[in-house]
Every structure is written in structure tokens, then in C-alpha cells.
Amino acid sequence: MAPTLVHDLGSYLREQRTAAQLSLRQLSELAGISNPYLSQIERGLKKPSAEILQQIARALQVSAESLYVRAGILDAANPDPHQCDVLHAIAADGRLNDRQRQALIDVYRSFVGNTHVDPAPSHPSSSPSSTHA
Amino acid sequence: MAPTLVHDLGSYLREQRTAAQLSLRQLSELAGISNPYLSQIERGLKKPSAEILQQIARALQVSAESLYVRAGILDAANPDPHQCDVLHAIAADGRLNDRQRQALIDVYRSFVGNTHVDPAPSHPSSSPSSTHA
DNA sequence: GCAAAATGCTAACTGTAGCAAGCACACTAG
DNA sequence: CTAGTGTGCTTGCTACAGTTAGCATTTTGC
Numbered sequence: 001m002a003p004t005l006v007h008d009l010g011s012y013l014r015e016q017r018t019a020a021q022l023s024l025r026q027l028s029e030l031a032g033i034s035n036p037y038l039s040q041i042e043r044g045l046k047k048p049s050a051e052i053l054q055q056i057a058r059a060l061q062v063s064a065e066s067l068y069v070r071a072g073i074l075d076a077a078n079p080d081p082h083q084c085d086v087l088h089a090i091a092a093d094g095r096l097n098d099r100q101r102q103a104l105i106d107v108y109r110s111f112v113g114n115t116h117v118d119p120a121p122s123h124p125s126s127s128p129s130s131t132h133a
Numbered sequence: 134m135a136p137t138l139v140h141d142l143g144s145y146l147r148e149q150r151t152a153a154q155l156s157l158r159q160l161s162e163l164a165g166i167s168n169p170y171l172s173q174i175e176r177g178l179k180k181p182s183a184e185i186l187q188q189i190a191r192a193l194q195v196s197a198e199s200l201y202v203r204a205g206i207l208d209a210a211n212p213d214p215h216q217c218d219v220l221h222a223i224a225a226d227g228r229l230n231d232r233q234r235q236a237l238i239d240v241y242r243s244f245v246g247n248t249h250v251d252p253a254p255s256h257p258s259s260s261p262s263s264t265h266a
Numbered sequence: 267g268c269a270a271a272a273t274g275c276t277a278a279c280t281g282t283a284g285c286a287a288g289c290a291c292a293c294t295a296g
Numbered sequence: 297c298t299a300g301t302g303t304g305c306t307t308g309c310t311a312c313a314g315t316t317a318g319c320a321t322t323t324t325g326c
Contacts, residue, residue, distance in 0.1 A: 024274060037314050039275060046313065049283095050183030050206040064207055065198075073183040074197055086237075089222035094199025095245040097152055104219075107240055112228040157304060170284050172304060179283065182313095 009070040010044040016060050017042070030059035047071075142203040143177040149193050150175070163192035180204075 017027050024042075028035035032055050040046040041056075048056070053071060057064040068074035090096065090104050150160050157175075161168040165188050173179040174189075181189070186204055190197040201207035223229065223237050 023272080025272090034315055036275070036277095036316085040314090043275090049313070050186075050201065050204075052314080053183075054206050068183065068201075068207075071183075073187050074201075086219065086222040086226050089219040092196055092198060093219050093245070094196065094202050097149060098194060099152065100244040104237070104240060104244070107237060111233040111237070112226070156302080158302090167285055169286085169305070169307090172306095173284090176305090182283070185284080 009067065009072075010042045012070050013056065013060075013067075014042040016062060020060060027056070027059055031055040032059075142181075142200065142205075143175045145203050146189065146193075146200075147175040149195060153193060160189070160192055164188040165192075 017024075020027075022030070024039055025035045028038040031038070031052075033052055037046060037048075037052075038056075041048050041052075048071070050068065050071075050073060053067045054064045057067045065074060086108050087105060090101055090108070093101070096104065150157070153160075155163070157172055158168045161171040164171070164185075166185055170179065170181075170185075171189075174181050174185075181204070183201065183204075183206060186200045187197045190200045198207060219241050220238060223234055223241070226234070229237065
């Protein structure tokens with residue numbers, strides 16, 4: 001797709017690595033990959049697979065998702081972390097197949113009315129519902 | 134690494150594809166990949182990259198994350214952003230009354246099996262990964 | 267001054283992801 | 297029975313992710 005993204009990923013990784021006071025070899029050892037390869041990733045010469053990214057994320061103690069987003073293999077259109085409504089949870093549940101997902105959504109909507117999930121949460125802080133049912 | 138996971142991914146994909154009434158060629162076209170390759174992925178012979186997974190996820194209209202988890206490149210027990218699982222979300226939803234809540238939970242459990250939410254105190258793997266701003 | 271050990275980078279190689287071409291089989295016309 | 301189109305699968309092949317071995321440079325210590 002966009003090699004710019006890969007380069008951006010590289011810069012970001014190098015940034016994070018230096019911020020963590022780690023040398024190429026140190027981080028590569030931590031991540032379980034070779035140091036030349038890490039070097040090439042950081043300079044945008046190579047495009048790491050998701051597995052490699054995950055290992056690097058672990059070593060750097062950053063979230064794998066953030067790296068995936070930078071690598072362009074996950075959409076940045078991620079909902080707010082603290083937003084935890086039912087529809088989002090259903091959408092994110094990998095154990096459900098599509099029809100199950102839809103069924104749950106239908107049931108839920110029949111209960112609460114057709115408030116559909118808005119991509120831009122307008123007032124996230126206000127949890128209108130009393131936590132007490 | 135774990136070919137079992139890859140095979141599991143393949144089965145899952147084939148399941149989703151047939152559920153969506155799509156042939157190999159149809160889905161491969163939708164996903165923008167070759168049909169032999171998709172066939173091999175489904176049978177666990179090839180290990181698709183995250184990019185390919187994302188394209189397949191889009192074509193199948195399932196979340197990329199769920200495929201990543203199945204592919205073993207994202208942790209299911211993710212300490213990260215969307216920690217919102219369905220049961221927690223249902224429990225937290227103030228718009229539901231108790232009966233509705235229970236109904237939804239029942240439906241959900243009938244779908245995913247009775248894996249009940251385990252508020253596991255152990256967060257064994259990485260740290261909170263505050264990627265900060 | 268010279269070693270030794272850091273640092274990051276280059277070169278050559280291997281394995282495999284992902285492709286285009288084509289096969290074998292099933293089904294439905296004609 | 298043969299010709300068409302659908303299904304999924306096998307076969308090479310190319311490109312590139314990721315490796316090991318080693319280079320050039322700087323820094324530290326004698």
C-alpha cells in the first residue's frame with residue numbers, strides 16, 4: 001500500500017527504541033529477531049510481518065495494535081478504549097460469526113430501541129444510565 | 134510456530150465463507166487475492182500475512198482483529214484498548230432491564246458456549262502499554 | 267599508541283508467501 | 297454423448313521477509 005506508512009512505522013520504532021535506551025542488538029535480542037533485520041525495519045527497507053511486529057511490540061512494551069495501525073494493517077478507526085457499549089463489544093467478539101453477531105444486535109436493538117452505534121462518540125464521559133439497574 | 138492455530142484460522146475462514154454463501158473464487162475476488170492461495174490458507178497450508186488477513190476480513194465483513202487473534206498474531210487476552218467483552222458490556226448497560234439483560238446473556242452464551250467471563254486477576258503478559266500521547 | 271567491545275549497516279543466502287496457469291471432478295444444458 | 301460452466305486443488309514460479317556472517321565506525325580502557 002503506502003510505503004510511507006512503513007517508513008513511518010520505522011521512525012516510530014526507532015523513536016521508541018531509543019526512548020527505551022536500547023541498542024539495536026538489545027532490542028533485537030529481546031524481540032527474538034536478528035539485528036540487521038530490525039535495522040532495516042527501522043529504516044523502512046523491509047516490511048515486517050505481523051508476527052514480527054508483535055514480538056517487537058512485546059519487547060518495547062507497546063501495544064501491538066498501535067504498531068499494526070502504523071504498519072497499515074489495522075484501521076486507525078478504533079473506537080474509544082473506555083467506550084464499552086454492547087454493540088461495540090459484539091462487533092469485536094471474534095467468537096461470533098456474522099449471523100450470530102447480527103442476531104445479537106437485533107435482539108439488543110429490540111430492547112433499547114434503534115440507537116445505532118455512532119462512529120464518533122459525542123459525549124463519552126456522560127454515562128446517562130445509572131449504573132444501578 | 135503453531136500450525137494448529139493456522140489450521141484453526143483456515144477452518145474458521147472456510148466456515149465463514151460457506152456461511153456467507155461464497156465460493157472460493159468469489160471470496161478471493163472480493164478479497165483481491167488469488168483463489169488457489171485462499172484455498173491453501175483455508176486448508177492451513179499457507180500462513181497469510183496480516184495484509185492478506187485484513188483483505189479477507191473486509192471481504193467477509195468480519196473484524197480484522199478477530200482474524201488476527203485466530204492467526205495468533207494478536208493476543209485474545211489483550212490488556213489493551215477494547216477490553217470490552219460482550220458480557221461486561223451487557224452487564225454495564227443501564228438501558229437494559231434485568232430480564233432483557235439475562236435474555237441477551239443467554240443468547241450470547243448459546244452462541245459462544247458457556248465460557249463465562251473470567252475476571253482473571255492475573256494480567257500475566259505485558260504492562261498496560263500506555264502508548265501515551 | 268593499540269585492543270576490546272560497543273554501535274549500526276551491508277552482503278549473500280534460505281524459506282516461503284503469494285501468484286498465474288492449468289488439472290480433475292461435478293453438474294447442467296444442447 | 298459432448299460442450300459449457302461451476303466447484304476446489306496441484307504445480308511451478310517470482311518476490312521478498314528474515315537469516316547468518318562480517319564490515320566500518322566509534323567509544324572505552326590499558
